[in-house]
Amino acid sequence: MNKMNDKYVLRVEGLTVSFDGFKAVNDLSFYVEPNECRVIIGPNGAGKTTVLDLICGRTKATEGSVKFKGQELLEMREDQIVHAGVGRKFQTPSVYEDLTVFENLELSYPKGHGVFGALAFKRDDTVKTRIQEIATTIFLDDQLDEKAAYLSHGQKQWLEIGMLLIQDPELLMLDEPVAGMSVAERKKTAELLNRIIADRSVIVIEHDMGFVEDIATRVTVLHQGKTLSEGSMQRVQNDPKVVEVYLGH
Amino acid sequence: MKANALFTRSEMIGFAILACVIFLLLPAVLDTFRLNLFGKYLTYSFVAIGLALCWGAGGILSLGQGVFFGLGGYCMAMFLKLEASTPENTAIQSTPGIPDFMDWNQLTALPWWWEPFHSLTFALFAVVAVPVVFAFIIGVAMFRRRVGGVYFAIITQAFAAILTILIIGQQGFTGGVNGITDLRTLLGWDIRTDEAKETLYYVNGILLFAVLFAAQFVRRSKLGRLLIAMRDQEDRVRFSGYDVASFKIFIFCLGAGFAGIGGAMFTLQVGFMSPTLVGIVPSIEMVIFCAVGGRLSILGAVYGALLVNWAKTTFSESFPELWLFGLGGLFIAVVMAFPNGLAGIWVEKIEPRLLKAFKKSPAPASPAQQSTPAE
Amino acid sequence: MTDETSKKPNSGVNRRAVLAGGTALTASLFLPKQLKAAEYPTAEINTTGLAVTDDTVTIGILHSITGTMAISETGSVQAEKLAIEQINAQGGILGRKIEYIQEDGGSDWPTFAEKAKKLLVNDKVASVMGCWTSASRKAVLPVFEQYNGFLYYPTFYEGLEQSPNVIYTGQEATQQIIAGLDWVAKEKGAKSFYLLGSDYIWPRTSNKIARKHIENYLDGAKVVGEEYYPLGHTQFNSVINKIRLKKPDVIYAIVVGGSNVAFYKQLKAAGIDMTKESPLVLTISVTEDEIRGIGGENIEGAYACMKYFQSLTNDNNEAFVKSFKEMWGDDMVIGDVTQAAYLGPWLWKAAVEKAGSFDVDKVRAATPGIELTSAPEGYVKVHDNHHLWSKTRVGLAKADGQYDVVFETADLVEPDPFPEGYQ
C-alpha cells in the first residue's frame, strides 16, 4: 500500500476480539482521516474502551487489521506503536503519583527510551524548555515540583494529556478525558482539546453529549461491539437506531 | 533542583556515615574474627542492594537471588579449588591434579567446562557474567511474557529449588551437598590468614561502595525514575513508548550481577561455597535483609543485612535453643510496625529531629525514600 | 531466699548422686585414682593459651539444635553432655571440671564454620565435640586445621578423609558396609541387590563401595538397580514399583532424615512385609533414633548394619543406657551415633591424661593407641589414622523399636578410610 496516497491515517477493518467466546468487538471497521476528531459513543459495555485497547496493542485482537499510515499495528509491540505515533490516555487518570509533575513529563519526553539511553539521559535545557512549554499548555506550570499524588483529579487528567502531548503523536486516543471534572475544569479541558487536536487526528470516547458536540468532526456509535451508526453528530442524533438503543433511555 | 547531581544532601551524609562505619568504626571495635563475620554479612548486602533496586524501586520480587549469589560464589570457588588442587597437594588421589570430590566420584579428568577456571581473569569475568546471563535468560522468558508479582516470585523460588537439586545431584562436578571446600590460596596468597581476612574485608568494603555508587547512579538516572513509574503505572510507561520488559530485564540482571560479586566475596572470606547458600531459605532471608533495611533504600539494604545477621549470630550465641523466636519475631515486627524498615525509621523519626536540633529547614528527602512500599 | 538457696544445691546434689550411682561401674573401670589439679600447674599443661584455669577446662559442643538436622543431632548432644557430667562427677580431667559452650550449627554449613571459628578463636576451647553431616565436617575442617583445634566427630561416614585435627569416633564406610554385605550373602544367600539412597555424598560413596564389594568379592552377586532421591523427598511409590519389577534379594537402603520415615511407611503400606525377607531390607542409616520417627511396627523385619545397638548386653552398655535414661528421660532411645558421640569426651580425657597436657599437639600425639575398655559398644582402640577399631554388628529391627543383634564380627574391624580397590 502506498503511504502517501492513503487518505486515511487509520484504517480499522474487520476487527474482532473474543473473550472466551464473548465477542466484545465484532467485525468492526472504521477509518480516520488526518486532522479528524472522531468521537466514539455508545452505551456501557458497547466495547468502546476495548477498541482503543486493540488499536494501541493493550489487548490482542482475534481477527482483523488495524493499519496506521500503512503499518499493521496488530503485529507491533505497544512501545513500537507509540513510537509509530499513536498516543493513548486511559480512562482513570494514570500518572506516576510518586514522582513530581516535572518528572512525569520528563519520562514521557521522546528521548532516552532504550535502557542505556535512559541511563545516559541528561536533563538539558531543551528538555526543560519543552517541559515548561507543555506545563503551560496544561495549566500546571505552577505545580512542576509538586508530587503528582497531590494534584486534583482534573489536574491529573491534564497531566496525562500533557504527557501525551510532549510526544507529539499523530494519532491521539483519549478515553473519557472530562470524566469526573468540575464544570469549570470541563470547560478548560474542552478549550485545551480544541487547541491540541488542531494539527493531529484524535479518537475520543465520551459520554457528555455537550462536550461531544463541541469537539467532534464525526461520531461513531458502537453497540454490542459493532458500528450502529456513523456520521456527523447531527446525523447520528437523528438516526432512529441510535435513539432506540442509546439516546432513548 | 539539582537533577543531574548524583546525591542529594542527605544521601551524601548517609553515604559518608556508612563509609565511616565500614572503614573506621567496625575495624576499630572488632577483633579479626568478628570483623571477618561482618565481612561475611556485608557480602549479603550486595544481594540486598540488588533487591532494593529490583523489588523496592522496580516492584520485581525475586525469591531466587540465592541462585545468583551461589553462581558467583561457585565461579570463584572453582578457580580457588583448581588452584588448591595441584598434583602435589592431591598426590594421594587416584587421579592427582583434579579436585578431591571429583576423584571421590571416579572422575578421571577435569570436565571441559572447568578448564577455563584455571584463569583468574576468566573466573572474575564469570563471577559477574554467569549470574547476569542466567538472569537475562530468566528475565527474557518471564518479562516478555509479562510474568510479574507473586508469580515471578514463586517461579524464581522454583529456580532456586532446581539449582540446589542439580548441584547436589551432580556431585562429581559440583561437590554436591558438601559444596566446594578447603580453598586455600588466591594466586599464591593464603586467604586463610588473619591478615588476608582483614585485607579481604577492606576489598569487600571497597567493592560494596562501588556497587552502591552504581546503584545510586541508576536510581538517580532517568532509568531509576522509570522503575518507580513502572512499579506504579506499568501501562502508562508502556504507552509512553517504553519497552517495559527490557527495563525489567536490565534491573534484574543488574541485581544478579551484584549478587554474583557478593557470592564471590563470600567464597573468598568464608573459604568455601555450598548449596545451602543457593536454596530457598537463604533466598528468602536475603529478601528479609532488604525488607528490614527498608526495601527502597540502598543504604538501608546494607544496614538491614548487617542488623539481621548480627541479630542472628547474637541471638543464637546467647540463646541457642530459643533464638528462632527472636528472629521470627523480628521479621513480623518489621513488617507489621515498620513497613519501611530501618530507612523508614531514619527518615520519619530520626532525621527530622536531627534537623530540628541543627535548626535547619527540613531539606526535601529523595523521592524514593518518601514513597510508600510497593504492593 | 532461703528457699532458693536450699533448693539449688540440693537438686544438683541429687542429680549428681544419681549419676554417680549410675556410673559407678564405669568410673571404677576408667579411673583408678583421682587426679588432683595441684599436681598439674596450669602453666605447664596449657602452653598455647587454651581456656584452662586451675579448676576448669572449657570445651565446645557444636551441633544443629535448629533446622532439619536437629532431628538427628539431638542424641549426640545429649550423649556428650552425659559423658561430661560423668567425667566431672569423677573429678574431671587433670583435676579440672569440664565446662562446655554449646553453639547451634543451625543445619547450615557456613554457620558451622562460623561457630567453629568462634569456639576456637574467641572461646579458646580445648576441644570440640561436634558435627553430624559430612558437609558440616567439611565446612569446619579448614577452620580446625588453621587454628589447630581438635574435633571429635561421631557419625558413621563415607571415609576418604584423615585429618590431624579430627578423631572419627563413628565407623568409616568400609567398616560398616563390608561385614554386613558378607553376612547377608553368606547367611541369607543374597545374590541381587538394589541400592537406594538419599542424594548426597555419604550414600553415594557407601553405595559405590557396596557395589564394588558386591561385584568383585561376592560370588555371582550383582547390583540390579541404583537410585538416589533428593534429601527430604517424601514420595517413594515409584521406586517401590521399580523394586517390585526387579525383584532383588536385598534392598540396600541408605535413605536419611525425613525421607526415611516416608520410605519405610510407604514400603510397608505397599504390602512389602519385611519380616518375610523377600526382599530383605538392609540399611546402614536407621538407628534406634530414626525408628522413633518411623515407628517400630513399620520397619519390623529390616536389618541394620552398624557398630552399636542399644540392646547390646554387656555391663558397660547397661550402665550407659541406665544413666542416659536417668539424665534425659525413660522414653529415650540410643542409636549408633549417640553412642559414638558419648565416646568423644572419654577418648579426649584418656588422651589428655596420657599426654599430661591440654595442648592440642601433645593430645594428638598421645591419641593413637588409646583404648577404652569400658565403651558401651565394648572394647575400642584408636588407630593411627584417627579412626576407631570397632566391631561391626547386624541387628534385626523389632516392633518395639529395638534391634536384636543377630551377628557381630569376631574381631575388631580395622578402619580403612582410603580403601584400596574400592575407589
Added chain:
Amino acid sequence: MFADYSMSELGAIFAMQGFAGLILFSVFVLMALGLAIIFGQMGVINMAHGEFMILGAYVTYLVSNFFAAYLPALFSAYFFLAMILAFIASGALGLFVEWAMIRHLYKRPLDTLLATWGLSLILQQLYRSIFGAREVGVSIPDWMMGSMPVTDLIEIPINGIFVMVLAVGISLAVYVMMFRSGWGKQVRAINQNRVMAGAVGINTEWTDRMTYGIGCGVAGVAGSAFTMIGSTGPTAGQLYIVDTFLVVVFGGAASLLGTIASAFSISQAQSIMEFFLSGSMAKVLTLLIIVGILMIRPQGLFAMKLRK
C-alpha cells in the same frame, strides 16, 4: 529396560505405577487445597502453610497417644477424631493469626510472605520446644497400614486409598463451600473487589477470618493424613512448601479446578519420570517443565481471560 519381563508383569507394574501417580495426585491435592483457598482466594502468600500442616500431624500424634493410653479398644478408629481435631486446632490457630497479623496486611500481599515466614520460624521453634527436636512416631492403626492384594503382583496400599478418598471428600466439601454456598459467594466477591463487597454489606472482616481459618484447617487435615506416609517433626513442614506453591500457581491461583488439574498433571509427570529416570533428575525435570509451561502461560492452566 522392559525386555526381561513378561506382559503380565509389565501390565501389573503399569497399573501399580498409575496407582502411585494417583496417590501422589491425592497428596498434592491435599497439600494444595488449603493454600488454594488462602493464596488463591485471598492473595495471602502463606509461607507457614507447612507449619499449619505439621500442627495437624502433632495433634494426630497426641490423639493417638491418648487413645493408646486411655481408650485402647477404640484405637483403630482414633484417626477420624484426630482429623477433626486437627482441623479445629489448625483452624483456630489460623483464626488467631488472621486476627493478629494477616488482617493488617491485605493491602500488601508480598509483605504477608515475610510475616508468615517469620511465623513459620516461630512455629518451628515452638514445636521443637514442646515436642522435642526429634521426629515423633505416630502409630497408625494396623488396618490403615495394610494393603489389599488384587492379583499376585498388584497390591493396593490402604493408606493410598484413604488419602485418595480424603482428597476427593475435602475437594467436594471445599467446592460446595466456595461455589454452592452464600459464604463462598462472599469470599469470591471480596477477592474480586474488596471495597465494593464491603459497600454492599458483606462483612469482609468476618469472611476473611473464616476463609483463612478454613484454609488453615484444611492444611491441618492434610498434615494429619500425612502422618501415614511421611514424618512428623518440627521442620517437616518445609518439605512441602515449594511443591505446594507450584501446584497452586501452576493451576492458576484463583481456580480450584485448576489446582486439581495441576496437581493431576504434575503428579502424573513426576511419577512417570521417576519410573524412567533417577529420582533427583525426575524432580529437576518436573520442576523445569512446570516453570517452562508457566513462562508460556503465566496465568496458569485455568485462569479466566478477562477484559481489562
